[in-house]
Amino acid sequence: MASLSSSTTIPPLASSPFPSTTAADSTASTSSSSSSFKPPSSILIIGSGVFGLGTALALTRRDAFTNCSITIVDRSDPSQPGAFPAPDAASVDTSRIVRADYADPAYAALCDEAQIQWRKQDKPTDLGAQGRYTETGLIVVGDATAPVAPASGPAVVSEEPTQKVKLTGLDYARKSWANVQSLASGNPALAERIQELPNPQAIREALGTGGTSGAWGYINRNSGWANAGTSMAWLLEQVKNTGRVSFLAGTVESLEHDEATVTGAKLAGGRVLTADLVMVAAGAWTGSLVDLEGQALATGQVLGYMDITEEEQQKLGGMPVILNLSTGLFIIPPTNRVLKIARHAYGYLNPQTLPTAPLPVLPQLTSNKTVSVPKTSVTDPDLSIPAEGAADLRAALQEMIPLPELRDRPFTKTRLCWYSDTRTADFLIDYHPHWRNLFVATGDSGHAFKFLPVIGDKIADCIMRNCPPQFKGKWDWKGGDMTALFTEDGSRGGKPGLSLVDELGKLTI
Numbered sequence: 389m390a391s392l393s394s395s396t397t398i399p400p401l402a403s404s405p406f407p408s409t410t411a412a413d414s415t416a417s418t419s420s421s422s423s424s425f426k427p428p429s430s431i432l433i434i435g436s437g438v439f440g441l442g443t444a445l446a447l448t449r450r451d452a453f454t455n456c457s458i459t460i461v462d463r464s465d466p467s468q469p470g471a472f473p474a475p476d477a478a479s480v481d482t483s484r485i486v487r488a489d490y491a492d493p494a495y496a497a498l499c500d501e502a503q504i505q506w507r508k509q510d511k512p513t514d515l516g517a518q519g520r521y522t523e524t525g526l527i528v529v530g531d532a533t534a535p536v537a538p539a540s541g542p543a544v545v546s547e548e549p550t551q552k553v554k555l556t557g558l559d560y561a562r563k564s565w566a567n568v569q570s571l572a573s574g575n576p577a578l579a580e581r582i583q584e585l586p587n588p589q590a591i592r593e594a595l596g597t598g599g600t601s602g603a604w605g606y607i608n609r610n611s612g613w614a615n616a617g618t619s620m621a622w623l624l625e626q627v628k629n630t631g632r633v634s635f636l637a638g639t640v641e642s643l644e645h646d647e648a649t650v651t652g653a654k655l656a657g658g659r660v661l662t663a664d665l666v667m668v669a670a671g672a673w674t675g676s677l678v679d680l681e682g683q684a685l686a687t688g689q690v691l692g693y694m695d696i697t698e699e700e701q702q703k704l705g706g707m708p709v710i711l712n713l714s715t716g717l718f719i720i721p722p723t724n725r726v727l728k729i730a731r732h733a734y735g736y737l738n739p740q741t742l743p744t745a746p747l748p749v750l751p752q753l754t755s756n757k758t759v760s761v762p763k764t765s766v767t768d769p770d771l772s773i774p775a776e777g778a779a780d781l782r783a784a785l786q787e788m789i790p791l792p793e794l795r796d797r798p799f800t801k802t803r804l805c806w807y808s809d810t811r812t813a814d815f816l817i818d819y820h821p822h823w824r825n826l827f828v829a830t831g832d833s834g835h836a837f838k839f840l841p842v843i844g845d846k847i848a849d850c851i852m853r854n855c856p857p858q859f860k861g862k863w864d865w866k867g868g869d870m871t872a873l874f875t876e877d878g879s880r881g882g883k884p885g886l887s888l889v890d891e892l893g894k895l896t897i
């Protein structure tokens with residue numbers, strides 16, 4: 389591991405630890421920095437998910453960080469093969485949807501940018517090669533909340549960052565349709581791959597499994613899915629190949645600090661790491677380390693995996709992804725004879741009293757030790773999913789792929805996977821407003837994987853105080869709102885506020 393220095397590089401300011409970004413910053417090029425940025429001589433990144441690894445790679449490519457030692461620490465077990473990234477991280481799975489199909493045009497455009505990389509498949513080392521990315525198309529649907537009016541052409545969708553209105557799944561689908569049409573408008577070949585599916589029968593025909601879902605939707609054949617596990621392995625390889633990043637397996641128990649400056653992290657076992665800049669990118673675990681002022685919290689999401697035969701693989705392998713934004717239920721085409729069914733929901737809360745309190749919001753405050761924390765099969769090998777979630781997955785299978793032979797087939801494996809959820813589903817990528825030398829990159833809200841090729845660069849921009857203009861006001865640390873947090877971007881199914889412990893206490897599968 390490269391040695392980390394404990395000297396601070398960013399001087400304290402009279403009123404606020406950090407100067408805020410200025411309007412002038414937004415006009416700077418994405419790889420330059422605002423004048424208020426001074427590169428640290430060492431950075432410690434906590435978490436090797438898509439945010440942490442992506443940022444490490446981006447920093448190695450920036451001149452400002454040429455002399456900066458970069459270390460990634462993750463709670464993964466070093467004695468296990470493939471300790472990085474951690475197997476229960478949100479970023480590791482068989483598949484993740486890659487879609488520009490967003491109600492918010494800023495994220496739609498960001499995915500459009502990412503897909504340039506995902507589509508590179510000529511060389512085995514290209515991101516999209518070797519089955520890491522497959523463009524099977526995506527059907528986006530919503531359930532009717534009122535009679536479905538005929539949809540008009542692409543609408544101009546504008547979103548004031550701080551004034552998002554609560555959307556229904558159908559609203560989300562309609563805005564998303566407008567956005568992807570707008571993105572494809574200059575390219576007839578792309579535009580003709582997006583088609584409205586005005587009723588359940590049209591959805592059934594496009595899906596091709598005999599099933600359907602929703603009242604209205606569209607198919608975007610420019611979207612697809614990525615093999616998350618192999619894509620993360622690819623990203624890890626890119627980072628290792630730079631020779632610039634040190635990896636350390638260990639669980640961070642708390643952040644080290646003096647009066648108002650974060651100076652490093654303490655690992656389980658007592659080892660202390662020091663760095664000029666500490667970036668917490670610990671996904672759904674972030675709230676265990678830093679009091680996030682109620683801006684983001686860990687929610688558990690259900691997944692079911694079913695083994696299928698080679699014949700079934702042949703039958704279903706070419707189906708498009710289908711995502712119902714009203715129920716949150718989705719199915720990604722099977723690969724290697726495994727079919728995955730999942731739910732993008734409000735999710736389960738798992739409030740626990742931590743042995744060590746997270747870093748408080750202000751140095752003089754004490755933080756709440758009770759926060760929602762992930763429970764995964766790595767820490768709880770016998771963990772199953774609540775019956776409520778399993779029943780929803782089963783209903784999705786019957787609706788979307790009504791093959792009689794799959795109807796009662798048990799799931800081979802289930803998983804609880806954890807989001808760091810924010811109210812608006814915007815990420816939280818910013819310097820801490822009250823602690824010097826602390827940066828957070830979290831709040832993934834269950835949709836960040838697709839940005840693997842580009843998110844690290846955007847985070848690096850934010851570290852250099854050049855948040856991309858379209859995300860200003862979205863990714864900022866917004867301060868405390870301690871009312872119950874439910875993600876209301878219009879894409880979530882399930883019931884809000886379910887307790888994991890209560891639901892597991894009911895009948896499980």
Ligand SMILES: Cc1cc2nc3c(=O)[nH]c(=O)nc-3n(C[C@H](O)[C@H](O)[C@H](O)COP(=O)(O)OP(=O)(O)OC[C@H]3O[C@@H](n4cnc5c(N)ncnc54)[C@H](O)[C@@H]3O)c2cc1C
Pocket residue numbers: 434435436437438439440461462463464473474476477478479480483484485486638639640641669670671672673674677689690691730805806807829830831832833834835836837838839
């Ligand atoms: C069920 C499910 C389905 C999803 N589907 C999609 C999809 O279709 N498309 C899409 O784009 N996105 C999807 N996502 C979201 C996407 O996977 C996440 O947004 C993304 O992976 C989050 O990355 P991350 O780096 O923030 O967190 P993670 O990948 O969870 O990484 C956090 C890392 O921090 C480490 N860590 C935590 N605490 C500590 C500690 N104390 N000390 C040291 N290390 C620590 C963890 O071990 C982990 O490796 C889905 C997520 C889930 C759960």
